[in-house]
Amino acid sequence: MSDSTKVPAAQIRTMISPARYVQGKGAISRLGEFLAPIGSTPLLVSDDIVWGFVSHEVEKSLSSADLPTNRIVFNGVPSAKEVDRLSGLIQENGSDVIVALGGGSTIDAVKAAGHAAGIRWVTVPTVASTDAPASALSVIYSEDGVFEEYRFFPRNPDLVLVDTQLVANAPASFLAAGVGDALATWLEARATQRAFATTMAGGLPTLSGTALAKLSWDVLWENALPALDAVRDNLVTPAVERVVEANTLLSGLGFESGGLAAAHAIHNGLTAAPQTHGLAHGEKVNIGSLTQLVLEGAPSDEIRDFVEFTTRVGLPNTLTEIGLTVDDDEDLRRVAETASAPEDTIHNMPFEVSVDDVTSALKSIERLSRGIRERAGLPEPKWYKAEN
Template identity: 70%
Template sequence: MAQSIRTMISPERYVQGKGAIHQLGHHLSQIGSKPVLVADDVVWGFVGDDVEASLTEAELPVDRRAFGGVPSAKEVDRLVGEVTSAGADVLVAIGGGSTIDAVKAAGHLAGVRWANAPTVASTDAPCSALSVIYTEEGEFEAYRFFPRNPDLVLVDSQVVANAPAEFLVAGVGDALATWLEARATSRSGSTTMAGGLPTLTGTALAKLSWDVLWENALPAIDAVRDHQVTPAVEKVIEANTLLSGLGFESGGLAAAHAIHNGLTSVAATHGLAHGQKVNLGSVAQLVLEGAPPAELREFVEFTTEVGLPTTLVEVGIKPDDAESVRAVATAAAAEGETIHSMPFEVTAEDVAAALASIDRHATKIRERAHLPAPTPYTAKH
């Protein structure tokens, strides 16, 4: 029997704005009385004082635990132990997508509620009811799905603007894929990460995320380079975090994220942000679709201006490195991957051909538009 149920899911509450971090304690007090906060030392160094003040004002205890750096199964289990030993009733992620994914998974296993306070707008992880789990070496391992979304997502726009602009750039790469993948999922009639067919709402929010980013990404990135919060910055934060989060989960994932997952199988890519690799996946998806030349050209030009990679060399892989390209393609086309939500059959050979064709074509597009030539990426060890 064909799937006919449509599903839309979302976090319980979303809060965004300049100074929102000062309301964290107030909102957490509606969820629990004994929170455990998870943040690495760098993040805690620049938001710790504000978080402590906010929780103290709300008469909540301040119990911060460190994050190990990679959302691996081992790190998730360690955090479960921390939560259990503390007797916590709510687990709070403060940081980026890796911290958030680890906290969601740990909160679910520990049987407590969970909340996210992202300090960057670099992924659409904060709002979702799933975590991406990696090996301790940084390779994609699995998606873990949960029966509910976070109880709270709170984003302080000034905190986001204070972070390096490269985080916002990466978030744009992650969020632009949302519409391309939702569009493909809608055409194929595949199920989404929410466990049903895409809703009109999920697909429309994915498209809205796309439209907001094309209009606002470039001025927002410029503003964040000066650590300023402008209306464009607020719109891009919302597009990267909320619109993309709802859009990917209830609209659908397809080739772009599967190719991202494939890229993680090559060690040379491990130093790159999630959204950087996703953007290359978006370019490859457009090639797989046989997108109109104008659509591919505009996407390459725009994302190059944003500062995202549009070629293999920019993610550390030479286009003639057949072994690496094949490894990426094989992982991207593995059984159960989201690439099979495309409205046509996709094989590893198709993915390899799309990837191998990207560099020459994207480089020509950039030359004609007088944009910078691709710079080879070298992983930092």
């Protein structure tokens, strides 16, 4: 089919996914088994902290599969410079598959580097704090942590492997952040569906993508609180397994093939405010989700339930909790302008959204959430101060 006769993206529906997903307690001990069919000269990427607690099992697993252990250090930010550095190391080492061990930043850098070098890539998340592990895109930031661009790839990871004991051993705040990221999936997917907008997969949402986004939402409302209690004691329970799958796989499939809208665009906008740089991705996304509900004029009971639930999860839903105030006019305007950039996903909302609309909605959540929390007997927001 020639380019002139191709069906436009706006007229097709499509869904994409990783080639294989593996999850379970102790799963990292089988990394070599699942990695061997993908490549023979893997390049492992992790920071020193992650390598300190996975190295023994990884080395043992790769050795049993007759694979070499060649590991390099991730420098901390998925910037264009870091992607270029990793891509160069792939060429130097003659690697045929690159493996990310760690959180979303490591994973985004590794996916982009693997694509740039023309090899396959594998993600091994050690926390369930984002839905990055399963997707065919990376979020690229400046060296200072400001959002710059999405990079899209022609395929998803060949393997996503999640050891739920590693997730349970991490601070519960990581899992809570993943809940914040995943809760946005359904809110954005339903907005994208209403708008007949194009998804990150390059077409209209499929029924499957939208259904998985809704399933992620339902699983989290039922299981997030008991799962968080379990991981505070480093335990893997059925609730933990469900939340890890919702945060990682269901949300990953749901956002990519169901669609992104205002919540993640507002997250991107918040990266333009230095006060928020120490916050986790999912914490900023949660502010975006609540702001999207305000923009939509969502029913008051839906907003009330969302604020109460996310407060109990431990997610921010006020400006105070992300280091901003309603009087920070210049900062909030810059956030709104960045979120409303022509190429960002806020334009997948089923109505026009202006910079003024976003600024007003952001300012409104402070009094709104405080009132809901007070009436529910929930804690008052605490001021967040970013570490220098």
